[in-house]
Amino acid sequence: MSVSYRSRTASRVSAGTAKPRIDADAPEPNIAGEFTPWIRWADRLSVPDGLGGHVHEHGGVYLLAHFPIRVPRGPADFLHSSVVYVGEGGHLKSRWYAFQRSALHGLVGHSGGHSHRAWRELSGAEWETLHVAALPIWFESEGSTDAPTSLARRFRLHLEQLLLWKLAVLRRGKKLTLLNAK
Numbered sequence: 001m002s003v004s005y006r007s008r009t010a011s012r013v014s015a016g017t018a019k020p021r022i023d024a025d026a027p028e029p030n031i032a033g034e035f036t037p038w039i040r041w042a043d044r045l046s047v048p049d050g051l052g053g054h055v056h057e058h059g060g061v062y063l064l065a066h067f068p069i070r071v072p073r074g075p076a077d078f079l080h081s082s083v084v085y086v087g088e089g090g091h092l093k094s095r096w097y098a099f100q101r102s103a104l105h106g107l108v109g110h111s112g113g114h115s116h117r118a119w120r121e122l123s124g125a126e127w128e129t130l131h132v133a134a135l136p137i138w139f140e141s142e143g144s145t146d147a148p149t150s151l152a153r154r155f156r157l158h159l160e161q162l163l164l165w166k167l168a169v170l171r172r173g174k175k176l177t178l179l180n181a182k
Contacts, residue, residue: 022078022135022159027151031138035063035076041130044096049136056093058136059146061086061159064099064116066129076133078163079170084119085112085179086167088160090146090153092134103127115179123177135159 022034036055039047047055065082072080089095095110102113103120104127120127137156145152164180 025158026139026155028139028141030155031058031136035078035133035135037074038065038067038071038076038131038133041100041127041132044132045093047134055134055136056091056096058092058138059088059090059152059156060092060134060136060138061088061156061163062092062096062132062134063087063163064112065131065133066125067131068126068129071131079167081171081174083167084177085116086160086163087112087180088156090156092136096132112179119177119179 031049031051036047045054045056049055049058063076063078063083064085064087065076065080066084067082078086087095087099098109099113099116101107102110103116104113106114106117119125137152137159139152139155142150142152147153164178167178
């Protein structure tokens with residue numbers, strides 16, 4: 001018996017909260033339905049993916065935020081007022097490496113890193129308060145891939161833009177520090 005996309009989507013609701021999974025409109029179930037907890041930037045390569053590996057080994061969508069005092073517990077909320085950047089990449093480890101090179105050293109490779117560097121200089125935000133949360137995108141039918149026509153790549157791009165849209169709409173008229181240029 002085949003299950004329709006609509007029935008799969010409708011069934012992906014967190015128990016008791018009626019909150020749809022963030023991947024509710026994905027073409028098939030994703031490796032994860034929510035972002036990881038906030039992790040200090042320095043510890044980003046140690047986040048487990050729940051499958052015996054690490055989040056940075058996959059493609060996915062990620063959030064950057066600064067928490068100078070207290071880091072929220074539980075899965076990261078992309079609407080948190082401390083979120084300053086939403087990004088995506090086919091291989092998170094290399095994307096995060098490019099971000100750090102640009103943000104700390106001004107080297108080419110990541111436009112968001114350059115924006116972050118300039119913003120830190122103006123805002124006085126400390127590098128040590130930077131945290132990351134990730135949502136790995138991995139579909140069983142094709143794995144984690146960055147092929148131009150892959151479902152995983154297309155869904156990453158879709159989700160990144162959807163989150164940016166929601167941030168812009170829901171934070172409208174409020175303090176909005178969002179360093180995304182694209």
